[in-house]
Amino acid sequence: MTTNLELFDQKDGLKTPPLLITLSVVAAVLMGVSAWMVFFYAPTEKVMGFVQKIFYFHVPCAWMTLWSAPLMAFGSIAYLATKKDRYDRLSDAGVELAILFGTLVMISGPLWGRKAWGVYWVWDARLTSFLVMVLTLVACKIVRAYAGPSAKTIAAGLSILAVVNALFVWVSVDLWRGTHPPKLVATLQVEMKQVFWLSVLSFHLAYFAMLWARLRMGKLRTALDRLAIKSTEAGLD
Amino acid sequence: MMSAAVIHLRRYLAFLGLAVALGWPALALAAGTSTTAAPPPAAPPPPAPPPGFERVAGAPDTEKVDANQLVVAAYAVFFAGMFGYLIYIARKQAEMAKEMAELASRIDRVKKS
Numbered sequence: 001m002t003t004n005l006e007l008f009d010q011k012d013g014l015k016t017p018p019l020l021i022t023l024s025v026v027a028a029v030l031m032g033v034s035a036w037m038v039f040f041y042a043p044t045e046k047v048m049g050f051v052q053k054i055f056y057f058h059v060p061c062a063w064m065t066l067w068s069a070p071l072m073a074f075g076s077i078a079y080l081a082t083k084k085d086r087y088d089r090l091s092d093a094g095v096e097l098a099i100l101f102g103t104l105v106m107i108s109g110p111l112w113g114r115k116a117w118g119v120y121w122v123w124d125a126r127l128t129s130f131l132v133m134v135l136t137l138v139a140c141k142i143v144r145a146y147a148g149p150s151a152k153t154i155a156a157g158l159s160i161l162a163v164v165n166a167l168f169v170w171v172s173v174d175l176w177r178g179t180h181p182p183k184l185v186a187t188l189q190v191e192m193k194q195v196f197w198l199s200v201l202s203f204h205l206a207y208f209a210m211l212w213a214r215l216r217m218g219k220l221r222t223a224l225d226r227l228a229i230k231s232t233e234a235g236l237d
Numbered sequence: 238m239m240s241a242a243v244i245h246l247r248r249y250l251a252f253l254g255l256a257v258a259l260g261w262p263a264l265a266l267a268a269g270t271s272t273t274a275a276p277p278p279a280a281p282p283p284p285a286p287p288p289g290f291e292r293v294a295g296a297p298d299t300e301k302v303d304a305n306q307l308v309v310a311a312y313a314v315f316f317a318g319m320f321g322y323l324i325y326i327a328r329k330q331a332e333m334a335k336e337m338a339e340l341a342s343r344i345d346r347v348k349k350s
Binding site for chain 2: 047053054112115206221
């Protein structure tokens with residue numbers, strides 16, 4: 001029997017595309033190289049000192065969080081318009097990755113802040129709006145798990161709210177000069193810029209590999225649900 | 238008489254001059270200071286942090302905070318988060334694939350019988 005899919009073969013089990021494996025390996029290697037360069041190539045910043053090393057992973061993580069916004073926006077609006085599962089899966093994957101990278105930002109930022117500002121947290125416009133965005137995304141996942149038949153529609157609505165919040169996060173640092181630093185990448189030394197952009201590249205590759213894997217997982221879940229319906233129809237418990 | 242007193246006075250002043258010239262630098266050296274060198278300039282104030290990295294008013298002193306620990310903690314969290322998520326996806330997919338294989342084979346058996 002062919003159960004679905006280009007994803008799954010009853011004989012061989014789960015099939016992982018070689019390109020996904022290659023992408024994951026390249027991303028992991030580049031991330032390792034980036035981490036090595038952060039500590040052994042990039043110069044130590046003169047004023048802030050060693051703690052500035054957090055910058056090289058903190059900022060790409062924040063960018064990846066905001067990268068999820070267009071995915072969530074497209075997926076959610078398309079799902080609300082068409083009710084097709086593939087758009088819901090896209091939105092769900094975007095939400096999950098935004099929670100992952102957003103959480104990394106929310107942990108690494110305060111660690112840096114403790115040294116630079118003297119405190120872990122300030123109720124600055126950017127920090128607060130970012131926290132609200134991550135909490136909205138967590139709410140999306142909770143709704144999806146517990147809200148019953150209308151869960152996907154409510155989750156799509158919440159995702160759109162989070163996207164609006166993401167736009168607010170992006171402009172907040174320019175609109176209100178709070179405690180959070182402004183955009184600083186242009187002011188970096190050459191070696192720092194090299195390491196930073198390598199780190200950004202490795203995070204992008206990792207992001208796309210994770211997104212691909214997460215979309216496959218969603219597709220597999222849909223296939224499994226269909227198979228469960230089939231098994232019920234065939235008289236199985 | 239007068240000339241002898243003058244001579245004594247001159248000798249005394251010469252001795253005093255010599256003693257001061259030789260002895261004072263030695264004393265100053267022993268005390269760790271120098272008469273000839275200018276006093277050391279005051280240490281320049283530390284450079285101001287770039288915008289967005291100033292200490293928050295009323296925050297405790299940040300000098301004693303160990304930057305190494307903070308950086309290590311941050312990178313540990315980065316790698317644990319990323320690899321943890323990858324492991325979660327891989328395990329979830331494997332579970333679902335196993336479930337699918339079982340369901341598919343059961344459906345096959347029912348259809349054949």
